Amino acid sequence: MMKYINPFIILLWVVLVAGCIKENRDDCGRCTLRFSYVGDGTTEIFQKKIEKVNLYVFDANHNCIVSRTLKQNELSTQSISLELSPGTYRAVCIGNAFEATVITDVNCGNYKDIHCTHPCCLSGDIIHSNDSLYQGSKEFAVPKNRELTETIPFSASHIDMYVEVKGYIETAARSTSPLKLEVNNLSTWVNFNNEVTDDELATYYPLSDVEKQSYVYRFNILKQTEHPCLKLYDSDNKEIFSMQLADFLEKHPEINIDKNETIIPILIEFKSIGVEVSIPDWAIEDVKPEF
Structure with a gap:
């Protein structure tokens, strides 16, 4: 009996952490987040300026429910698709967070207290330069059982x-x-x-x-x-x-x-x-x- 129960428990756990359990899967909305950066003009230059994106999605209670790192080879479409339960969310994206950037306290519950900083600020070592940082954010509402596309505009932080x-x-x-x-x-x-x-x-x-x-x-x-x-x-x-x-x-x-x-x-x-x-x-x- 134990040989049967253990795989079942593991399978149930995988389904639960997926965010939308089978009984309520029809309620989930497929949300596509598109990344955009036009600098100071009107022409899209995202691919030219941004080589990496750290994506964080927060629910209505400011809990971080999605944390993804997208490298350059994953940004060819400048987008990512997620399945989210109906509700309101905020996506925050950090562009070009490489060796000269750390992101702190993503689960602190207050956007003003979540920071990007140089790791040497925490270690006390010498700082030469910041990364070429960009940031984008967007609040959006996911409807029940519908697809949604939202564009996240980036701006420079450096x-x-x-x-x-x-x-x-x-x-x-x-x-x-x-x-x-x-x-x-x-x-x-x-x-x-x-x-x-x-x-x-x-x-x-x-x-x-x-x-x-x-x-x-x-x-x-x-x-x-x-x-x-x-x-x-x-x-x-x-x-x-x-x-x-x-x-x-x-x-x-x-x-x-x-x-x-x-x-x-x-x-x-x-x-x-x-x-x-x-x-x-x-x-x-x-x-x-x-x-």
Whole structure:
């Protein structure tokens, strides 16, 4: 008798966790969630910008009932189909959550308290950059025994930073120790309402490339520009330059930080008369990246 009961119990458990048991399966609705990102235009660019999606579906009580990770090879249709019982739901999607992102407290019951952050914020290690994060969310109602298609629009949670340093020459003995850029007072948390929070501020240490006698730093920050301060240090760890990001943006209103695809290009030049800060030549006419 025991040899018969055990498989039956296992089968019953599988059916129950499927979300819609056999007796009520006719009540379930097939819901297709479609992902969309058009940047700052009207043309679909989801495939160009987003390579991975973490999908979370919450019920009316804010319980997370679906958690899926969709990699690039699973996003060719930009959609996923789910069978859900009739009711109201909210889907939240995080795009491009790779090694520089962890998602916390998905079962805390409050979207404002569910966050994406850099794992080094939790470990205390050095932060170089954020991932190129995007977020989408949609509330929807699943009807009884009907198919439903909902489109989830994505928006950017990050800003691309480009900092180029020209004209600074060190002795050959120090050439193995390049300039160090620090960006202080950066927000490191964005919640499931796509709101950047200032609960904890951190310092980023972007990595540099040497290009034609220039130091170039390319990195991402979250969409918060009020507090950050950029500082340059030489090989002796002596501060040689400091600038408030908000002051730079005030002088260059052509940089629209409210856009989805925002890049902040900064050129720092050491000259005989002092240090000049401007926008690089390639960004003078158009400071927004290609759609």
